[in-house]
Amino acid sequence: MSDFRLKVFHSVAQNLSFTKASQELFISQPAITKHIQELESTYQTRLFDRQGGKISLTESGQLLLEHCERILDEYRKLEYEMHLLHNQYTGKLRLGASTTIAQYVLPPMLGTFISKFPQVELSLLNGNTREMETALQDHRIDLALVEGVTRLPNLRYTPFLEDELVVVVRTGSRLPIAEEITPEQLATFPLVLRERGSGTLDVFERAILRHNIKLSSLHVLMYLGSTESIKLFLEHTDCLGIVSIRSVSRELYAGRLRVVDVKGLEMKREFNFAQLQGQESGLSQVFMQFTQR
Template sequence: MSDFRLKVFQSVAKNLSFTKASQELFVSQPAITKHIQELETYYQVRLFERQGSKISLTVAGELLLKHSEKILEDYKRLEYEMHLLHNEYIGELKLGASTTIAQYVLPPLLANFIAKFPKVSLSLLNGNSRGIEAALQEHRIDLGLVEGIFRLPSLKYLPFLQDELVAVVNAHSKFAVQDEITPEELPDIPLVLRERGSGTLDVFERALSQHNMKLSSLHVLMYLGSTESIKLFLEHTDCMGIVSIRSVHKELVAGNLRVVEIKGMPMQREFNFVQLQGQEGGLSQVFMRFAGLHSKNL
C-alpha cells in the first residue's frame, strides 16, 4: 500500500469530501474515488458511509485514520533521514501560519528557503492562530507559526520574532490630530479589530485587561478577518484599527496612515513556532534553523 493512497484517504477523512480532497491533492475526483475503493477492497471493509452528498467515517475508517497519521509521519521521517545520509534535503513540509505572519513575514523567507532547498515540497496554510493550532493537532500541517499569547498544553511553542501592535488611523481622520491618547479615551473611539481567535485580538485584550478594561466596553464597529481588510476599512471609515506595525510600514511611509500612541499601554508580542509535543527533527527542524538564521532580515 502506497503512502499516497493513505494521503488520499486522510484528506477525504479530514475534509469529509471527495471534492475537497481532489482540490487539496490536485488529483481528479475519479482518481480519489478509485484510491478509496482500492483501500476498501484491500481491507474488505467500508471506510465511509455515503448519505446522499454527505459522507462520514465508519468505525473501520476511524481506525485507519488513527493509524494513517502515524504511518505517514514515519514515512516522512524515513524519507528525510535517508536523504540526510548524503546531505540531501528532500520531502514534503506543510507549514501553517497565522494571517499576519503569512502576509507580512513569511513570503521572503519562503522564497529563500525554496531557493536553498529546491527538492523540498513546501506548502502553506493560512488562518488565524486558533485555526493553525487546530490544523497542527489534526496533523494537517507539520509546523505552525502563530502570534497569540495563549498556550495549549499539547503543543510546544518556540520563539521566532518580536512584534508590536499599534493603533492606526487614516491620515485625514479626525482622530489623526492627536499623537497620543490614554486608554480611558478608547471607549469613545470607533474601532475595527481582527476576529475572535486571532492572535492580534488576544494581545489587544490582554493589554486592555492591564488597565481593568474589557472589549465589551469599547465601541467596535467591525471585526474583520485580515489586516488588509482593516486597512481598506480605514480608508473609508473614520475609526481606529489595531494592527501589527509590520503590516503598515508602506502606508506609514506613504503618509496614508498614522500611528496614534496609546499612553502606558504597550502591545508587545512574540511570533512563535508551534509543534506537537514530542515531534522534533525532520524538515520542520531544518526550516526553523533556516528561519532563525534569516530572522534579522525580516
C-alpha cells in the same frame, strides 16, 4: 514508497470530499473511489457513511485515520533521513501561518529557503492562530507560525521574532484625537479589530484588561478577518484600528495612516513556531534553524 491508498484515504478524510481529494492529489474521482473501495475490501469494513451529497467517517474510518496520520508522518521522516545520508534535504514541508505572519513576515523567508533547498516541496496554509493550531493538531500541517499569547498543552512553542501592535488612524481623520491618549479615552472612539481567534485580538484584549477595560465596553464598529481589510477600512472610515507595526510601514511612510500613542498600553508580543509535542525533527527543524540565522 508509501501505500498510495493511505494518502488517498487521508485526503478524503481530511476534506470529507471525494472531489476535493481528487483535486488535491491530481487523480480522477473514479480512481479515488477505487482506492477507497480497495481499502474497505482489505479491512472488510465501511470507512465512510454517505448521506445525500455528504460523507462522514465511520468508527472504522476514524480508527484508520488515527493510524494513517502516524504512518504518513513516519514515511515523511524516513524519506527525509534517508536523503540526509547523502547530505540532501528533500521531502515535503507543510507550513501553516497566521494571517499577519503569512502576509508580512514569511514571504521573504520562503523565497530564500526555496533558493537554498530547491528539492524541498513547500506548501503554505493561511488562517488565524486558532485555525493554524487546529490544522497542526489534525496533522494537516507540520509546522505552524503563530502570533497569539495563549498556549495549548499538546503543542510546543518556540519564539522566533518580536512584534508590536499599534493604534492607527487615517491621516486627516475628523476624529478629535490627539497624538497621545489614555487607555480610558480609547473606549470613547470607534474601533475596527481583528476577528475572534486571531492572535492580534488576543494580545489587544489582554493589554486593555491590564487597565481594567473589557473588550465589551469598547465601541467596536466591525471585526475583520485580515489586516489588509482593516487598513482599507481605516482609509475610508473615521475610526481607530489595532494592527502590527510591521503591517503598516508603507502606509505610515506614505502618510496615509498615523500612529496614536496610548499611554501605558503595552502591546508587544512574540511570533512563535508551534509543533506537536514529540515531533520536533526533520524539515521543520531545518526551516526553524534557517529562519533564525
